[in-house]
Amino acid sequence: MADTGRAGQTLENYPLYIRSVPTENELKFHYTVHTSLDVVDEKISAMGKALVDQRELYLGLLYPTEDYKVYGYVTNSKVKFVMVVDSSNTALRDNEIRSMFRKLHNSYTDIMCNPFYNPGDRIHSRAFDNMVNSMMMQVC
């Protein structure tokens, strides 16, 4: 059983989409995701502007806590993805996390392609929901 909270955020750092399983301790995950932005911000600013084009989108493990691992991913348009997984879940290796992020990114790109989606609005998309659900099922 893995607790997974995910969120995509824009530059202004408010959540576009956030979801966690199980839902009982949701608030805590919200806080975890929120605090992880500190590290994301720091990493983005450390990378500098010179290598914007060829930089790695995947930020890796942001910081370890006793119980969870927090991973980060930033698109070129500075949309942030954060994933929180149970630290006891050893099945998830770096590669899996990376591919999950890539999937999320692809799905997000699909949403952005929707002419009726207004960039910056919260995401209410069935396709995105389903994709996240299937990903969470896989992990748990």
Place this chain on the structure above:
Amino acid sequence: GWMNKHLNLVPALVVVFYELDWDEPQWKEKQSECATRVEIVRQSLQGRNTKVAVVLIQKKTPLPPGEDVIASERAAALCNACDLSGKSLFVLPHTDHLVGYIIRLENAFYEHAQTYYYTEIRRVKSHKEFLNKTTHQLLFVRHQFKIAFFSELKQDTQNALKNYRTAYNLVHELRAHETNMLEIKTMAGFINYKICRLCFQHNTPLDAIAQFRKHIDLCKKKIGSAELAFEHAAWMSKQFQAFGDLFDEAIKLGLTAIQTQNPGFYYQQAAYYAQERKQLASMLCNHDSSVIYPNPDPLETQTGVLDFYGQRPWRQGILSFDLSDPEKEKMGILSLQLKEKNVLHSELIITLLSNAVAQFKKYKCPRMKSHLMVQMGEEYYYAKDYAKALKLLDYVMCEYRSEGWCTLLTSILTTALKCSYLMAQLKDYITYSLELLGRASTLKEDQKSRIEKNLIKVLMNESPDPEPDCDTAAVKASQKLWADRVSLAGSNVFTIEVQDFIPFVQCKAKFLAPSFHVDVPVQFDVYLRADCPHPIRFSKLCISFNNQDYNQYCVVEEAYQKSDILEQSSQGTMCLVPGKTRKFTFKFVAKTEDVGKKIEITSVDLILGSESGRCVILNWRGGGGDAASSQEALQAARSFRRRPKLPDNEVHWDSLTIQASTMIISRVPNISVQLRHEPPALTNEMYCLIVTVQSHEDTVAKDVKLTAGLKPGQDANLTQKTQVTLHGTDACDESFPALLPDIPVGDLQPGEKLEKPIYIRCGTVGARMFLVYVSYLIDTIVEGKEILCKCHRDETVTIETVFPFDVAVKFVSTKLEHLDRVFADIPFLLMTDILSASPWPLTIVTTQLQLSPSMTPVDQLESYVENVVLQTGESASECFCLRCPPVTNASGVATGCYIISWKRSSPVESVPVVSTVITLPHVIVESIPLHVNADLPSFGRVRESLPVRYHLQNKTDLVQDVEVSVEPSDAFMFSGLKQIRLRILPGTQQEMLYNFYPLMAGYQQLPSLHVNLLRFPNFTNQLLRRFIPTHIFVKVRLGMTEDNSIMS
């Protein structure tokens, strides 16, 4: 026990200081006294391995070793007497180099102490060798730890670390059981602390962190007795805190930490375990108050101290795992639980959290810091320190609000609302309620509805219902506070600035236009929208402006009875229905003083509740908008979403934009201004610009004023070269202004037309912009109010100025040949040529030649072009015959000036005459030695004698020899001197008479006269040709004309 002994009680080395010189006279006595002292010290040490050393304090500087025979002898004797080795005897000469000696002594003592600890380690090791792994497991740990400890005392940190590590591994090899779990953990924690400390000391922080992680992973699950689970949590918390302290200490000594690895995380984790401890304690220690502390106290021991760390006081020294005395065990646990009950958990947690906050602040983790501050706030709330809780929560709230994390904000607000309820803090309570009802809150409808009801109660000056999940005792206390508040009269009006949060009422104010004419009422709408679940009434809406005089016109007020407030009628004007946008339209007449100024809405106040109950003023700065609205407006602007159709009287909230200011501009003038003129203007003329003002107003236009002239802001030179006047009859000079301001024209009746000529004199050519500005006052009635408006209309016109004519001047000889120089005393002609460049006909009134004194006219200087009218391109020429007396000045002679008086040809007589003065060019005057002029008729006739007289004038002061010859011509026969040589006296002239007899008709060349001056070889015949004619027209004989006429 033993650690304290070795640290503080048992010395490694005892040094006896004794004052004794080598050449002491009473050596024997002193020696024995010293020996006794050493003996006393030895006896008091009772067989410990402590080293003893003696230091002799001497007054003299010692000689180099080996030279002082007495000294070495006596030293040996002393050593014998005291039973010391030679190495333990030192000398401290009390002389100049005291510090140096002391340092040497210190090093020597240090060596001795190290030897002592070395032997101690050897001793412990020898003990260990006798041990058996199976039976003496506990002792293994003990000895290993001791070795490490002594190594540390020996300051051999590397070995100490190695030994500690072994000890740590040995601890975890022990068989753990519920009864000894605490002891094992205590030991493990202790050794871990030592290892981590040494690692940091060795500057290997990663090793320290790895060791700590291993330690935590190993011990995490070793909870021990379930009834005392809080003990484990406390222990875990302590581990993290201790590590955090170590880490922090290392940083202070120069270690650098990073954002993702700093002491803050450890403090934070320590705080989590402290929270867990609190939860476990509240679960396990919820005994009734009837349970009394057991007597005798099972936690008391006879000695008051424990023999071994981590053992239960009631079970000391028992190694077996089974419980020997269950009753005693129970009492022990009970007493521990009761003790735990007295621990101030919140205080511990808050201390840890604030430590963590301090660390995260240092390592650029603002969000982490906020999160921890929220937790601190919550902890204060649990500790019933509501004031502090509110302070912290309020501090971080804005961060979550600005980042748009609504769920988190809602949870913080809920806690804050509870705090403010429990403290009966009215203003805070209202503020938090407003925001929890707002659109940023993620509360469920039922919760919102409960909060709204409470808010309405508060507005009616009643106590609200308690918040859910509050401590019952605290609720009781707060109800009392609320009752006090309710009964307290006064201070019932609260002004709440909504700029910094997201209240449930949104407001947008919008002027209908970006500018209003002063004679039109200013109109604006205020849109209000409520997000709360139930309709809410308000008592007043008022708007404030930068000009406060308008405030009185923009108030919506409804006095209502107290009983009305709960009536859920949604029909009233003063009621905001959730989800519906309400529009209030205001209208007022701007003051005439405000023309050209900006009217700005400085604030919108919405008053909830009433003066009689409790009043809350929601104050929007500017034209509305709160903490979230700018972001929302941005999103709405980006959106392409189609909005569903709404009935006409409703609007989409998102599509409304705030327009908080408008300009008041002057009334549209209802007059026409026309300019009539004939461009272009001519230089220096009084150019006439006729301004026609016609009123189309319905009433009298009063105080009409005209401003005319050069438009300000053009080239400064233009201002000096332009003059404007109202009186065209007399020419103006430089002193006239370029702009005539505010010429009173009087009143204009409706439909009346007014003409005003303006005269402009332009001194230079080029384009100029002229401004004609007509202002007047008029009374108008707006909304039943009479106001005096100032209106104005302006016209600008660009006028080109050109030269009226070009004047060309040339000098020609009397033969009309061009001259580049004139000859002294010989008449010449000055020709002027006025070429009109004006598109309009010009009248040359007169011209005048003013000669300079060096010139003299040959005949009368009268104007030949008087009253000549010149059309465009036509020219008027004049010719004056002048003579110039000889001058010495070779560079040129001023001729004088030519004055042309002219005017534009116009039927109007009054057009003033302009005089244009043209300075004539200088001319070079040359003198010649001989002047020849010929006297001959203007024409000749064939075969009729033509007398020609040549006058040769000597212009020099010398007698001139002149050779004169006449060359014959085919067309003439002539009589007279053909060749002659003669003398001419100075100033006299010689006359030569010839009789020419023309042979042919037509324009014929005369026989040419050649003059040769012997004294002036430069005088050529070319020059001569200028003065005398070369050709003459010869007519046919009179009789022949008739023939010719017959022939033709």
